[in-house]
Amino acid sequence: MIGTTLALGTQATAVGTAPQAVAPVPAPAAAPAADPATSAAPASAAAWAAGTRAHLVITAPGGTSAVQSAVTANGGSVFASYDAIGVIVAHSASAGFASAMRSVPGVQQVGATRTSDVPADAYNPALPANPSQSPTTLTESLRWDMTQIRADQAWAVTTGSAAVKVGVLDTGVDDRHQDIAPNFNAADSVSCAYGKADTRAGAWRDVGTHGTHVAGTIAAAKNGKGVVGVAPGVKISSVRIAEPGSSLFFAENTICGFMWAGDHGFKVTNNSYYTDPWQFNCPDNADQAAIIEGVRRAQEYAERRGSLQIAAAGNSNLDLANKTVDTESPNDSTPVTRTITNACLDIPTELPGVVTVAAMGKGNVKASYSNYGNGVIDIAAPGGDGASGVYSTLPGGKYGNMNGTSMASPHVAGVAALLASADPAATPADIRTRLGVQAVDVACPSDTRCTGTTTKNGFFGEGQTDALKAVSGTTPPPGPYFETTTDVAITDNATVESPLTVSGVNGNAPATLKAGVNIAHTYRGDLVLSLVAPDGTVYPLEDFADNDGTDNVSKTYTVNASAETANGTWKLRVRDIANQDTGKIDAWNLTF
Secondary structure, three states, rough: OOOOOOOOOOOOEOOOOOOOOOOOOOOOOOOOOOOOOOOOOOOOOOOOOOOEEEEEEEOOOOOOOOOHHHHHOOEEEEEEEEEOEEEEEEEOOOOOOOHHHOOOEEEEEEOOOOOOOHHEEEOOOOOOOOOOOOOOOOOOOOOOHHHHHHHHHHHHOOOOOOOOEEEEEEHHHHHOOOOOHHHHHHHHHHEEEHHHOOOOOOOOOOOOOHHHHHHHHHHHOOEEEEOOOOOOOEEEEEEEEOOOOOOOOOOHHHHHHHHHHOOOOEEEEEOEEEOOOEEEEOOHHHHHHHHHHHHHHHHHHHOOOOOOOEEOOOOOOOEOOOOOEEEOOOEEEEOEEOOOOOOEOOOOOOOOOEEEEEEEEEOOOEEEOOOEOEEEEEOOOOOOOOOOOEEEEEEEOEEEEEEOOOHHHHHHHHHHHHHHOOOOOHHHHHHHHHHHHEEEOOOOOOOOOOEOOOEEOOOOOOOEOOOHHOOOOOOOOOOOOEEEEEOOOOOOOOOOEEEEEEEOOOOOOOOOOEEEEEEEEEOOHHHHEEEEOOOOEOOOOOOOOOOOOOOEEEEEEEEOOOOOOOOEEEEEEEOOOOOOEEEEEEEEEEEO
């Protein structure tokens, strides 16, 4: 995990392929200079000394100024201060700093955020590389992850609003990439590495590859090049919280990122990482308790100001509802094996209000590496597995595959951005609820680790996110909506039918009955599609041209079925009229 960015392709703690991975209201382009929520003390390179460690000093909100003199008196310095939530980021080389500060009046908690020294780079940060760009010859094509969540069908309704800002809290983003530049918002991008905002141009750029990959999944432009993101009409802002060299995401960096998101009108943030150095932070440890409290306050601050946080569940194939041991922490020094309980939290993904995303492979299956847990996982999305990776943008104009819950989370962030586009007045709570309501139920497989019901379980939460249902207008979609995801095999020179029972609808079907069809097939020119009403009346949908060699069918048809009684068993009929190519009815639906 990259920080642990959560990704499987590289070492680190992010939840994606790079690190382990585990969300607008109008706002000014930059925070006011005097904004007490993001004020930071000046620092110089000369202030650094070997042995310098970072600490969170926590007071009541609005109470940081009263204890800043005590920080200095006890051998520390104030590196950054977030008075709105009562959090000071203090640096000290004194081994007794934390214990001394815990006895200061007005101080509620103190905790070291790392077991390694703060790098000297914190006092004079180098700007990330600005890679040269390689123009692509790739043209956009439908990718399995986008068709699996029906993003390709959603784009026919909306690609999202440019008024919606999505923050990518990650390793940074290559803003000059041909598929990201059209949607990049430099005015609200920043580096939060080391725990305070660095607003220099380019400070937000990628110190790895993970953040650029995540950004492309959310909002790569629909420009005919490379790939298309889930919400290609929204704006992307980069908040780099990974530190160079280590690619770790320490608590003060995450706090800075959430505060920035709240102050800069991000409607959604994506968090494909866990907060280093502890895979799980336990409240019975003074340092880790302070980390939990500081990050929790920052997340709540962002949510109060209109921002929903989406986070990756992690790539360790662990049951987050039954924690017993942590063997990976601390990851900034020497990991130890320790016994833990469910009170120990993977943050930010297990904080209240954060949407926790598990990963799926190609099809309705849990990704082999994905963390799970009944009551912990909120929703699932494609994260890739094995050879079926998630294909997205990489720095320098490049593209590539990654697997991880880091790759699943941005799919959900993109759907959340579409929801925010459809309803600008929606609150974070509204969007969080709608993500669950509009997800497609996925039942547990024959696996004793998966507990719960078809509608909510430990592998998939509320189900797989669904971009088309998200942009259908209301929750639920307009008119009664019925869907079946039961696969029906399509064999050569045969006719098959998939039944769908409709009930509870008064009167006849409408003249604008919508039939959404998803078929996986290797040559759709073989296919003839029809809708069969409960009384047996056949409504032709499409007879594909014999020379149409395109794979798959993912379309919505409008049928004048006003002469038909709505209730009863409708059928999708598929006739295969040739040899060699086969497939299956993957899913289909009716909207009345």
